[in-house]
Amino acid sequence: MGRIAQYYHATSLEDAFAKAKQLGPVAAYVGGGVELVLRRNPEITTLIDLSRCGLDYIAAAPEGIEIGSQTTLTTISRSADIKQYAGGSFAYWAGRIAQNNLRDMITVGGVIGRNQPWNDVVPHLVALGAQVRLFDGAERIMPLSGYIEAKQPGVIIKGVLLPAGNAGSSGFLWRFTRTQQDISTLHFSALVSFDGKVMTAANLVFAGRPGHAALYPRLSEGLVGKSLSHETFARVAEMALDLVEVGTDLRATGEFRRELVRAAIVNLEEHMTGVAQ
Amino acid sequence: MTSEVRVIMTVNGTEYHVTTQTNRTLTEVLREDLGLLGTKIGCNKGECGACTVIMNGRSVTSCLVLAVQAEGATITTIEGLAEGGKPSALEQAFVEEGAVQCGFCTPGMVMSAEALLTLNPHPSAAEIETALEGNLCRCTGYRKIVAAVQKASQSRE
Numbered sequence: 448m449g450r451i452a453q454y455y456h457a458t459s460l461e462d463a464f465a466k467a468k469q470l471g472p473v474a475a476y477v478g479g480g481v482e483l484v485l486r487r488n489p490e491i492t493t494l495i496d497l498s499r500c501g502l503d504y505i506a507a508a509p510e511g512i513e514i515g516s517q518t519t520l521t522t523i524s525r526s527a528d529i530k531q532y533a534g535g536s537f538a539y540w541a542g543r544i545a546q547n548n549l550r551d552m553i554t555v556g557g558v559i560g561r562n563q564p565w566n567d568v569v570p571h572l573v574a575l576g577a578q579v580r581l582f583d584g585a586e587r588i589m590p591l592s593g594y595i596e597a598k599q600p601g602v603i604i605k606g607v608l609l610p611a612g613n614a615g616s617s618g619f620l621w622r623f624t625r626t627q628q629d630i631s632t633l634h635f636s637a638l639v640s641f642d643g644k645v646m647t648a649a650n651l652v653f654a655g656r657p658g659h660a661a662l663y664p665r666l667s668e669g670l671v672g673k674s675l676s677h678e679t680f681a682r683v684a685e686m687a688l689d690l691v692e693v694g695t696d697l698r699a700t701g702e703f704r705r706e707l708v709r710a711a712i713v714n715l716e717e718h719m720t721g722v723a724q
Numbered sequence: 725m726t727s728e729v730r731v732i733m734t735v736n737g738t739e740y741h742v743t744t745q746t747n748r749t750l751t752e753v754l755r756e757d758l759g760l761l762g763t764k765i766g767c768n769k770g771e772c773g774a775c776t777v778i779m780n781g782r783s784v785t786s787c788l789v790l791a792v793q794a795e796g797a798t799i800t801t802i803e804g805l806a807e808g809g810k811p812s813a814l815e816q817a818f819v820e821e822g823a824v825q826c827g828f829c830t831p832g833m834v835m836s837a838e839a840l841l842t843l844n845p846h847p848s849a850a851e852i853e854t855a856l857e858g859n860l861c862r863c864t865g866y867r868k869i870v871a872a873v874q875k876a877s878q879s880r881e
């Protein structure tokens with residue numbers, strides 16, 4: 448059961464960061480604390496609790512919606528602002544991932560901080576174009592897609608920003624599981640904007656391939672400026688078979704995943720044609 | 725080397741000052757230090773819900789909460805639901821509806837249901853199922869549990 452010698456209740460971001468800097472790799476931040484690895488990892492001797500740093504908030508501003516990193520999935524699922532964002536897809540999924548008791552513990556900062564390849568939340572946030580507000584003595588903002596590529600130890604995720612301008616867009620997440628609580632074999636997420644029946648912008652993300660969430664700009668280009676027709680999606684599905692790198696792990700073979708890539712695009716087509724009706 | 729820390733928490737209306745090791749879970753402290761054996765340990769990793777308690781108004785799997793995380797928290801366990809030494813209406817409904825067989829999952833089920841009814845006194849069957857989705861029962865088949873929560877909801881304001 449790990450070697451946790453100290454549990455430190457930080458009182459501010461500055462306090463938490465100073466403690467982490469002083470201790471180096473033996474310290475880890477705690478969001479909801481659900482992640483057992485934290486406690487079982489013999490390398491970690493100090494946990495720095497962020498729950499008293501004022502990070503449990505959802506704030507709507509002209510530049511978008513900012514979600515404090517200590518906000519739980521349950522709180523996100525109940526937020527009126529997030530229910531209206533990009534067709535409400537993030538609120539919908541925040542209320543369905545994992546199970547009820549855990550959703551009130553799991554924080555958005557903890558989900559990003561851990562980012563297992565099979566994580567359900569990160570692919571959708573990447574598709575929504577989310578940015579992260581980071582704190583390492585000073586604040587800075589960067590795209591979430593960039594943050595997960597090059598995670599920075601010791602840096603605190605202060606919040607997640609959902610950019611403005613997605614009000615009329617449609618968010619979509621597809622996780623391939625047999626039951627709701629299974630770990631997904633493949634994730635596919637999208638944000639599509641459309642004007643009448645023509646798509647004007649798109650972000651397409653695959654994850655659990657088994658790799659981490661990755662954007663596929665060339666697939667997005669296959670949708671932009673095109674009509675919401677079966678031919679458009681069929682073409683993108685063919686492109687996806689070539690572009691999306693899939694591999695084999697304990698849960699599925701690469702060949703099986705390749706078939707799922709095609710199914711994912713078919714599901715997006717059904718979603719989009721339903722939304723546009 | 726883990727170290728010891730003093731934690732103050734209010735459990736079922738009583739304030740406790742507990743000295744515990746930093747790596748012990750809330751479940752362990754409730755059961756072993758406070759003698760509240762109603763909270764069960766099934767999987768000990770967040771999958772079964774047997775250890776569910778209400779912490780600061782939220783139902784949580786206490787096996788995933790370190791006792792030190794509960795510093796200053798208000799906690800209700802299954803032992804805290806009785807009213808005047810008698811089972812609460814929710815507990816009574818579990819008995820009357822036959823929602824208990826071996827009983828191992830029951831405290832966790834009841835606590836998840838209690839958290840739901842506090843927030844939403846008259847939930848639909850679907851809302852009850854969602855609230856209980858993290859609580860596994862190997863005996864009852866769940867229908868009688870949902871019926872018990874529905875029955876208890878009738879007596880809520």
Ligand SMILES: Cc1cc2nc3c(=O)[nH]c(=O)nc-3n(C[C@H](O)[C@H](O)[C@H](O)COP(=O)(O)OP(=O)(O)OC[C@H]3O[C@@H](n4cnc5c(N)ncnc54)[C@H](O)[C@@H]3O)c2cc1C
Pocket residue numbers: 475476477478479480481482483485497516517544545546549552553554555556557558559560561562565566567568602603604605628629769770771
């Ligand atoms: C039983 C069980 C079922 C699960 N089911 C699902 C599921 O269905 N779908 C899914 O997507 N996930 C699932 N998860 C995984 C869960 O989403 C992750 O464990 C998540 O990390 C928990 O969030 P947390 O807030 O408790 O994180 P914590 O345990 O607090 O932290 C996780 C990691 O993030 C770091 N961290 C936390 N906050 C910050 C911050 N603000 N800044 C920088 N780093 C930070 C921590 O140091 C740690 O490395 C499940 C987990 C369990 C135990």
Ligand code: FES
Pocket residue numbers: 764765766767768769770771772773774775776785786787788
């Ligand atoms: S014992 Fe805590 S969820 Fe199973």
Ligand code: FES
Pocket residue numbers: 823824825826827828829830860861862863864
């Ligand atoms: S009554 Fe036996 S596990 Fe539920």
